[in-house]
Amino acid sequence: MPRLPLGSWAESTVTFLRDHFSGLFDVISSIVSGMYDALDSVLTGPQPLLLAGILAVIALWLRGPVAAVLAFAGFALIDSIQQWHQAMDTLSLVLVATVVTLVVALPLGVWAARNRTVSAVLRPVLDLMQTMPAFVYLIPGIFFFGVGVVPGVIACIVFALAPGVRMTELGIRQVDDELVEAAEAFGTGPGKTLLRVQLPLALPTIMAGVNQVIMLGLSMVVVAGMVGSGGLGQSVFTAISQVDVGLGFEGGVSVVILAMYLDRMTGALGGRVTAVGRRAAAALPRRAGTRVLAYRPQASVAVVGVVVLGLVAGGMSVFAGGTADAQVSGKDNVGKGRTVNMGYIPWDEGVASTFLWQEVLKERGFKPNVTQYDVGALYTGMSTGKIDFETDSWLPTTHASYWAKYRNSLEDLGSWYGPTSLELSVPSYVKGVNSLADLKGRGGEFKGRIIGIEPGAGEMKLLNDKVLSAYGLKGEYKVVAGSTATMLAQLDRSIKAKEPVVVTLWSPHWAYDTYDLKKLADPQHAWGSGDGVHTLAHKGFASQEPQVAKWLKSFHLTEKQLTSLESAVQKAGQGHEQQGVHAWLQEHPGIVDTLAPVGS
Amino acid sequence: MYGTGVTWATVRFATGNGGQRRLEQRAIHPRGMRIALPATREVYVSRLQVEHLYKVFGPRPEEAVQRLEAGADKDELRAGGETAAVIDASFEVAEGEIFVVMGLSGSGKSTLLRTLNGLLPPTAGAVHYDGRDLTELDAPELRHVRAHGISMVFQHFALFPHRTVVDNAAYGLEVQGVPKPEREERATEALRLTGLEGWENSWPDELSGGMQQRVGLARALATDADVLLMDEAFSALDPLIRREMQEQLLELQRTLRKTIVFITHDPHEAVRLGDRIAVMRDGRIVQNGTVEDLLLRPADDYVASFMADVDRSAVLEGHHDEAEVTARA
Ligand SMILES: Nc1ncnc2c1ncn2[C@@H]1O[C@H](COP(=O)(O)OP(=O)(O)OP(=O)(O)O)[C@@H](O)[C@H]1O
Numbered sequence A: 001m002p003r004l005p006l007g008s009w010a011e012s013t014v015t016f017l018r019d020h021f022s023g024l025f026d027v028i029s030s031i032v033s034g035m036y037d038a039l040d041s042v043l044t045g046p047q048p049l050l051l052a053g054i055l056a057v058i059a060l061w062l063r064g065p066v067a068a069v070l071a072f073a074g075f076a077l078i079d080s081i082q083q084w085h086q087a088m089d090t091l092s093l094v095l096v097a098t099v100v101t102l103v104v105a106l107p108l109g110v111w112a113a114r115n116r117t118v119s120a121v122l123r124p125v126l127d128l129m130q131t132m133p134a135f136v137y138l139i140p141g142i143f144f145f146g147v148g149v150v151p152g153v154i155a156c157i158v159f160a161l162a163p164g165v166r167m168t169e170l171g172i173r174q175v176d177d178e179l180v181e182a183a184e185a186f187g188t189g190p191g192k193t194l195l196r197v198q199l200p201l202a203l204p205t206i207m208a209g210v211n212q213v214i215m216l217g218l219s220m221v222v223v224a225g226m227v228g229s230g231g232l233g234q235s236v237f238t239a240i241s242q243v244d245v246g247l248g249f250e251g252g253v254s255v256v257i258l259a260m261y262l263d264r265m266t267g268a269l270g271g272r273v274t275a276v277g278r279r280a281a282a283a284l285p286r287r288a289g290t291r292v293l294a295y296r297p298q299a300s301v302a303v304v305g306v307v308v309l310g311l312v313a314g315g316m317s318v319f320a321g322g323t324a325d326a327q328v329s330g331k332d333n334v335g336k337g338r339t340v341n342m343g344y345i346p347w348d349e350g351v352a353s354t355f356l357w358q359e360v361l362k363e364r365g366f367k368p369n370v371t372q373y374d375v376g377a378l379y380t381g382m383s384t385g386k387i388d389f390e391t392d393s394w395l396p397t398t399h400a401s402y403w404a405k406y407r408n409s410l411e412d413l414g415s416w417y418g419p420t421s422l423e424l425s426v427p428s429y430v431k432g433v434n435s436l437a438d439l440k441g442r443g444g445e446f447k448g449r450i451i452g453i454e455p456g457a458g459e460m461k462l463l464n465d466k467v468l469s470a471y472g473l474k475g476e477y478k479v480v481a482g483s484t485a486t487m488l489a490q491l492d493r494s495i496k497a498k499e500p501v502v503v504t505l506w507s508p509h510w511a512y513d514t515y516d517l518k519k520l521a522d523p524q525h526a527w528g529s530g531d532g533v534h535t536l537a538h539k540g541f542a543s544q545e546p547q548v549a550k551w552l553k554s555f556h557l558t559e560k561q562l563t564s565l566e567s568a569v570q571k572a573g574q575g576h577e578q579q580g581v582h583a584w585l586q587e588h589p590g591i592v593d594t595l596a597p598v599g600s
Numbered sequence B: 001m002y003g004t005g006v007t008w009a010t011v012r013f014a015t016g017n018g019g020q021r022r023l024e025q026r027a028i029h030p031r032g033m034r035i036a037l038p039a040t041r042e043v044y045v046s047r048l049q050v051e052h053l054y055k056v057f058g059p060r061p062e063e064a065v066q067r068l069e070a071g072a073d074k075d076e077l078r079a080g081g082e083t084a085a086v087i088d089a090s091f092e093v094a095e096g097e098i099f100v101v102m103g104l105s106g107s108g109k110s111t112l113l114r115t116l117n118g119l120l121p122p123t124a125g126a127v128h129y130d131g132r133d134l135t136e137l138d139a140p141e142l143r144h145v146r147a148h149g150i151s152m153v154f155q156h157f158a159l160f161p162h163r164t165v166v167d168n169a170a171y172g173l174e175v176q177g178v179p180k181p182e183r184e185e186r187a188t189e190a191l192r193l194t195g196l197e198g199w200e201n202s203w204p205d206e207l208s209g210g211m212q213q214r215v216g217l218a219r220a221l222a223t224d225a226d227v228l229l230m231d232e233a234f235s236a237l238d239p240l241i242r243r244e245m246q247e248q249l250l251e252l253q254r255t256l257r258k259t260i261v262f263i264t265h266d267p268h269e270a271v272r273l274g275d276r277i278a279v280m281r282d283g284r285i286v287q288n289g290t291v292e293d294l295l296l297r298p299a300d301d302y303v304a305s306f307m308a309d310v311d312r313s314a315v316l317e318g319h320h321d322e323a324e325v326t327a328r329a
């Protein structure tokens, strides 16, 4: 079979689109992010409990008192587990994605319902969109839209478009032909037939489609979190990549509460806006005992309630906004409020150093933003300039492929820690296995598996391409790709069961403190020499912020400093990294001046 | 936009008894298009004229028509996946008459009716409305004809489930752009005529089948179109109400003088309502004539058996006047 270069066609298409339609993508990007910012500022503005009240009034209007109480309780729970801000970010993202999806899906659905050819052409395209794994188009999506909210919204749209179009088409096709005929027989034109007969009768199905769109959009938020869309997706993504079961659960529960609320409300809204649903509500028998529970305020009453609460909320957020950040004075104020965007992958030294620099830059008058990304998204985002710099590139080996790909648009600001090492490790109770060479012939013991991490990780490539063959392990062992989290979870499980296991690890890593592990020796130097942890920046960054670039170039931490910083951050816990860094800075007075000297 | 609607091509000289009777009826029609010629003869205009009409459903309908014209029969076509619903139908419906189409289930009655207002385009042949070929009208013209000239009662009612009874009845007026208060008044009046007073604000699915059928009737009557296409419009009514509606239709007809094409499979109804009756069988019109023609001179056994249980003495008695006219003519 000749090799069909399908992949390179796709790649050149992406390059072509990026080179020739960047203007269009910028416009889309700014529209979507504009919508998101506007909605997000409305949702995150008011006090959480007030907004919970507003959402409860909507539930009261649509479904009655029980739903209102449950909605309030649910949102109060989100607030109390400190996921409120993230939940509102996610809500904004999903709502914006839903609106855009519907704006595209409704006309397409109508068109498909009226034209068999359109329907036949759309069907496979929609199938493709719905089944293509998100990452396949998400990473190229970053080329077009940069990291952040926009690719997240796009991912939701791509995924949710299919049910939107399908349900609209189905709804319209389902309308009895004779009714359409009757409309025609009385002289109704095609457009009016659509408005007067087909759409009203299709509305229940279309509303079910809207519901689907929202639910599928929500199901994409975790994936969206991996490309820096923030919100609950990021909470969950961070939690799973650090095996933080507690935070993962809290993030997950918040997603579920949002999903239930949106599901029930759109379901009830369907009943409100469709004629058939209105009739059903009107015909509802009013039994005396349940009268209170069956109470629904009139739309006007509900609107008044929402507006009043909204005004109160708006007023309060104005006053709340009065407390400004402490001012940075004099010569320390190098940044003068300029923003610096940092990205990080959830590796411990990356998290620690990123939040350290966030603190340092704040003290120098900058406005630093930090966002977590999937590693592919991080490099793509940095190459497009959406991310200014990051501090966790393992070079020359681990991240070599990314560096090779993006080096033209990136700049290496030097290594701040090293050397590191990559290795395979086994628990120390596994006897007789001390070097990679010892693995040969013992595949049965390890079930022929080496527990790997993310398939995109540089270490995985190295392992598959070089290390296995150097020791003749190819064929005997299979590298199980997954994530760092699954690797650590498997390690923990095997150790609890005292089973033999071999995992992909690296130093420094906290696993060596937690478990009793053996690093397998590498007599043939197949892993190469150790990496340094480098700081990389977008190409133009050094000329834009020369002072910051200078600080970063001379950044260095000793092993003692790094491990103490990591443990301080670890101790402060997920979501409180900044406090951890604060505590650490307190124990290391003067270090800010060492890291970021002014007036020199 | 439509002028008088009279085209000389469709002006026909009245001949024979039927024509004379119709002329008398037309004389009291307020908008009758009666044209006096210098001589003693009068002419009338046929409102609908159907010429060699074919309607075939299937993948290659035109080809099927050619085979039918060459003498192929319906069953041969069926084997090839084509359904010939209407085969070579020709007839005229004159101003102010009730033209009944009768036939067994599946004989093509509804299909024929749907071609009369262009809901279905004919596969071959033509339908002329007031002398104009329907297929030659452009879309807005056709819509205008449907909104103002021809209205329709559907066999399966086809009421809009998301509109109340009065909004259903007012639908045609809404399309015409009649302002809301006026159209509600007129729709209410049409509902009163069909005996549905007091049901205005109900929903169609709260009504019995017979009542729904009457809403469909009211919807068609409300528009004031003077051609009515009625597809088994009384089939869902119980015998008493049906009888009452038939009387009412004849009563209405005495004052409103509509031109009506009425589909039924009930010979009693056909005889009671029809000025002329066309009998359809397997897509073809096997006989087209007056009640006496059908009773006294059936074209074949099919027609004869159709008319077998009609009480001929009563019917012929009722048509006695006409028989006299015939005799004198
Ligand atoms: N849209 C269509 N596609 C294919 N065949 C059709 C279609 N409409 C009608 N037919 C066929 O045409 C024939 C005549 O149907 P039609 O509905 O005109 O009969 P009918 O005389 O009105 O019967 P009934 O008394 O049961 O209403 C039937 O064989 C039917 O199957």
Ligand SMILES: [Mg+2]
Pocket: B109, B110, B111, B155, B231
């Ligand atoms: Mg029929």
